[in-house]
């Protein structure tokens with residue numbers, strides 16, 4: 513069985529694009545572009561999320577050890593991104609394919625308006641047969657406003673663009689049952705219904721040039737699959753990896769997609785940072801919300817309004833231990849929510865259609 517997708521996001525990690533000596537691996541980039549061109553020829557729309565700006569910059573300049581780490585990252589990304597995008601552009605040109613550079617920050621997705629602006633921008637590129645090559649704008653992103661890594665950005669884009677699949681290329685064959693270097697570890701080929709405690713078998717170690725590590729990759733993949741998008745994590749250093757993944761001919765990790773969530777639910781799922789309000793719920797409400805049955809958040813289970821919000825804003829729902837259990841769109845403001853808290857037979861504070869539960 514091969515996978516037939518109409519629109520896919522391909523995320524390529526720094527390590528796939530960089531040789532062990534730190535120089536950009538032009539042969540590998542060329543081979544990936546060859547495969548993307550052939551995938552596009554089959555009528556599949558491709559959005560590329562490519563890391564590698566910092567690694568690419570490192571090959572162009574030498575920097576004193578004493579320099580400030582954030583400033584160095586800005587410098588390397590600024591010069592490296594030029595080289596990276598020029599490489600892609602020249603390689604795609606051989607196939608008469610136009611690619612474009614899209615550099616984003618987390619701020620570009622801060623509310624529904626900005627989110628839709630970003631979506632319009634990418635849709636027009638796709639309509640004109642352009643391959644968007646997207647990266648975080650590391651030159652202007654500062655620590656607290658950054659994506660955890662490009663895996664988070666790729667997951668957000670997959671949801672935003674209604675892609676059927678996200679393919680994450682890294683330097684190992686997928687998610688292993690333990691440290692990939694240990695002989696006893698094996699690749700988990702299929703993950704259904706999520707809920708795995710990745711931290712129990714995925715170590716926090718990162719590859720030489722990576723930022724987030726496999727834990728973020730697994731967590732994002734789990735979230736995206738639960739929104740109804742298939743996620744494949746595969747080894748980008750292997751020949752023909754993209755075509756082999758799509759033909760289901762190579763061992764890798766596939767997160768089986770759940771039922772497709774609505775566009776609005778997908779946006780809510782990625783809106784934790786723009787959540788204004790916070791409400792705390794009791795154990796009964798938590799059990800009802802996290803059960804298999806679709807339930808809205810009713811005021812009877814709300815114990816406290818911790819941070820204020822207006823009607824239509826995103827709110828965080830936390831349990832008695834202050835753990836975030838979900839996000840939702842408020843049907844009314846915090847003033848009314850305070851008045852209704854603990855009362856039976858009141859209108860739902862968050863309707864199920866606008867509720868996203870974390871696990």
Ligand SMILES: Nc1ncnc2c1ncn2[C@@H]1O[C@H](COP(=O)(O)OP(=O)(O)O)[C@@H](O)[C@H]1O
Nearest residue numbers: 525526682687688690714715718719722725726
């Ligand atoms: N259980 C595991 N399965 C797979 N990889 C793991 C696991 N635990 C830790 N890792 C590490 O995660 C690394 C990939 O993550 P990362 O450095 O973020 O890569 P990328 O640059 O592709 O984003 C692998 O090189 C691997 O060493």
Ligand SMILES: N[C@@H](CCC(=O)OP(=O)(O)O)C(=O)O
Nearest residue numbers: 526563564565566661662723
């Ligand atoms: N935006 C950075 C990459 C950040 C990142 O997420 O890297 P990786 O973990 O290798 O995908 C760059 O282009 O160097």
